Amino acid sequence: MIQFNEVSKRYPNGHEALRNISFTLDSGEMSFLTGHSGAGKSTLLKLICVMEKPTSGQVIIDNRNVGRVGRRKIPYIRRNIGMIFQDHRLLFDRTVFDNVALPLIIAGYPHREIGRRVRAALDKVGLLSKEKLHPIMLSGGEQQRVGIARAVVNKPPLLLADEPTGNLDPELSAEIMSLFEQFNQVGVSVLIASHDLSLIARLPHRVISLKEGRLLEDNNEVTGGA
């Protein structure tokens, strides 16, 4: 699903965010990406969803070298990646329903299909009763779950999450993680960037550790998921 071949990323200001990273995430695999802030976790995720392009090396997503993909093709790659952000990135002038429906509207799904899928996704994250509310009326944990519903609503084969439990208490964090495990169980590849080591330690998944842009540790033996 994801393959990094000797990937380095240097930003225009000279900061070297990633140095010579190589790893593979198989289809249907669930993995954590850890490291201190500034270790390069976010950059790695940005390379996968083509928000940045590698300075050298190859980032291959679904057998496609995304570093070489033209500007016009990028949206179609992103439609197959569900992204979850620490700051949720919701549209606050729209209802929960409209936020979750966004990827489907963009992809041009039929109207009835949109209603059906949005409600299924909201049901999955336990927010079906709040579809008509605006995100501002929800708690932090609920907003994060709206973000998750939006990420999975078009059933992407790959989920990326950047610090999805960053602002949540341990109980809510565990709930969110179990949601990701449920998606993984039905075949979705999941990559979660997190520095919540105590939470990660409790879960039996692969952990990729970064330090100052280098791959520090990759306990590939413990594979989670299906």
Add this chain to the structure above:
Amino acid sequence: MSQSELGGPKGAQFSSGSTFISRFKMGIRHHGQECSKGLHEIFRAPISSFMTIAVLAIALALPAGFHVFLKNAQMVSSGWDNATQISLFLKMEISAEEVEKVQNELKNSVKIADVSLIPKDQGLKEFSELSGFGEALSFLDSNPLPDTLVITPTVAHSSPEASEALLIELQEIPEVELAQLDLQWVRKLYSMMAIAQKAVSALGVILGLSVLLIVGNTIRLAIQNKREEIQIIKLVGATDAFIRRPFLYSGLWFGIFAGILAWILVNSSVLWLKDPVRNLAGLYESQFRLSGLAFVEALQLIVIASFLGLLGSWISVGRHLKDIEPT
């Protein structure tokens, strides 16, 4: 979300997206939604939208107003259009037969469409009736007026230059005392109006350009206000076309509203001037009525305005949307 829907246990696969037909149908529905959303967007900030529309409308109303002014000026003077006539005042001593001979000769000329004779008696009668000197004229012993031939040149020879040449030619005829080109000033007025027409066109181009810039700037601000929203939409896979659409529709709506408002501005000014103009025309015993933008012209104005709005937002969106990438 069942397991079967998400693919096999080996993991879900990348999909190529929805079918073409569903995308097409959704595309049309989406256009409708965006169209009304663009309208909604304008009404969301009614005061600032109205001010933008008012500025656009004034920029459009100026050339449209001048156009109406010229149109009316042409209507006033259109009665004078074929009035290029040359009056030939014949020598006093010429006999009636000779007058007829000259008249026939002139009638055969290819440059002349019509020749009419005003005999000296009829001329005196008309003069005494129209001038108000009737009393005084009756004291004259003899008719001081000569026979007059009124020459209407053919269309090809009624341009200022050609009629001037014809005038010189006619002056050469021995029986002619004096040849006079009438209403030369109408021609001068026409050429002045032709210049004014061009000036209005130039003004129209300049103000059309300003409409482009105003719409472009308004859309630029709208894009900046929605910076975050655009980033999010790009992250979930929106194409440039998808993001562009609502802005293009708002530009279109700005144009349409500005066109309608410009039409209202022009026609209400015309309405306001109608009575004074009619009074003035009445003093000149004219039936002239001031007319505003006709329906077709108003439609043209609105179409041009909406096109300018669309183009302005297109240029602006093309320039500014690329700068916004998700971070």
